[in-house]
Amino acid sequence: KQEVTQIPAALSVPEGENLVLNCSFTDSAIYNLQWFRQDPGKGLTSLLLIQSSQREQTSGRLNASLDKSSGRSTLYIAASQPGDSATYLCAVNAGKSTFGDGTTLTVKP
Amino acid sequence: DGGITQSPKYLFRKEGQNVTLSCEQNLNHDAMYWYRQDPGQGLRLIYYSQIVNDFQKGDIAEGYSVSREKKESFPLTVTSAQKNPTAFYLCASEEGNTEAFFGQGTRLTVV
Numbered sequence: 001k002q003e004v005t006q007i008p009a010a011l012s013v014p015e016g017e018n019l020v021l022n023c024s025f026t027d028s029a030i031y032n033l034q035w036f037r038q039d040p041g042k043g044l045t046s047l048l049l050i051q052s053s054q055r056e057q058t059s060g061r062l063n064a065s066l067d068k069s070s071g072r073s074t075l076y077i078a079a080s081q082p083g084d085s086a087t088y089l090c091a092v093n094a095g096k097s098t099f100g101d102g103t104t105l106t107v108k109p
Numbered sequence: 110d111g112g113i114t115q116s117p118k119y120l121f122r123k124e125g126q127n128v129t130l131s132c133e134q135n136l137n138h139d140a141m142y143w144y145r146q147d148p149g150q151g152l153r154l155i156y157y158s159q160i161v162n163d164f165q166k167g168d169i170a171e172g173y174s175v176s177r178e179k180k181e182s183f184p185l186t187v188t189s190a191q192k193n194p195t196a197f198y199l200c201a202s203e204e205g206n207t208e209a210f211f212g213q214g215t216r217l218t219v220v
Contacts, residue, residue, distance in 0.1 A: 004151070031206040043115075043199055044152075044211040089151060093206055096142070096167070099151035 002027045004092050006100035013080055014108050021075040021103045023090035028068045035064050035075050036089045038102070044089065048075070080107045112136065115200050115212035121220045122187065122194060130185045130215045132200035139204060141183040145169060146197040146214075155198075158183055187217065195219050 003026045013019055023033070032051045036044040048057045048064040050073070056065040063076040073090060087104045091097040113134045122128045134141065140159050144152035154167030158177040172191025177183055183202075187194045197216050203209040 006151075034209060036211075041197075041214075041216070043213040044201075046208055046210065049208045091152075091209070093209075095206070096154060096157055097152075097209065099144075099153075101149070101151040 002092060002094055002098040004090060004098050004100040006088075006090060006103050008103060009101065010104045010106075012106040012108065015080060015082060017080050017107075018076070018078050019080055019105070021077070021088050021105070023073040023075070023092075023100055025071045025073075025092045025098070027092075027094060028071055029094055030068065031093045031095070033064075033066055033073050034091045034093065034097070035062075035073075036091065038087045038089060040087075047088075077105075080105075082107045082109050113200060113202055113210055113212040115198075115215050117215060118213065120215055120217045122217060123220060125189045127186055127188050128217065130187070130198055130200075130217070132183045132185065132212060134181055134183075134200075134202045134210075136202055136204070136210060137180070138202035138210075139180070140202060141177070142201045142203075142209075143167075143173070143175065143183070143185045144199045144201065146199060152199060155185065 005024045007022045034049045035047045050066040061078040066073045087102040089102040091099045116131045142157045143155040156175040158164035174186045200212045201209045
């Protein structure tokens with residue numbers, strides 16, 4: 001059974017810092033991995049999708065990497081802003097998606 | 110605009126009552142999913158459907174039922190058999206194991 005772990009569970013940083021969120025999974029037989037953002041009481045917004053054949057994807061200040069063989073993905077956020085404060089979830093898709101519990105990020109002005 | 114619409118946003122259920130959550134998509138996606146989210150936790154899969162008139166149980170299907178009579182609609186019924194239904198429910202759709210899109214969720218509370 002696929003298990004997805006996100007570390008850390010919570011992270012607080014001052015504005016302007018670069019930061020890395022981690023996601024690990026136990027079964028490398030996946031179609032893709034997707035990073036989402038969730039604001040309190042809201043649905044999930046897709047940030048980046050990495051197909052199993054890809055190593056990384058970039059969108060603006062966000063960069064996600066995938067190392068399928070080691071079962072790891074990272075989400076790098078450059079020059080963090082208070083508006084980045086949210087919970088970040090990764091989901092591993094092997095026919096159906098398995099989600100981590102998320103990392104709650106707080107960026108202090 | 111294309112997207113997924115969940116309704117209602119808030120729903121209150123009395124003990125012993127069945128309630129139905131709506132999920133509609135106009136993205137022409139074949140696959141649709143229902144997830145449950147409890148505070149501080151990730152999403153757990155309740156039911157999913159890869160095609161019209163077909164659906165499968167997810168990890169926590171007990172106490173829930175679904176139907177998929179139309180491609181754009183995937184309603185979820187929370188039955189009286191679900192003993193702890195208070196949670197945030199999210200619907201998603203995708204096409205061919207690509208990017209998944211989510212609705213804004215329904216918060217269900219037992220009163």
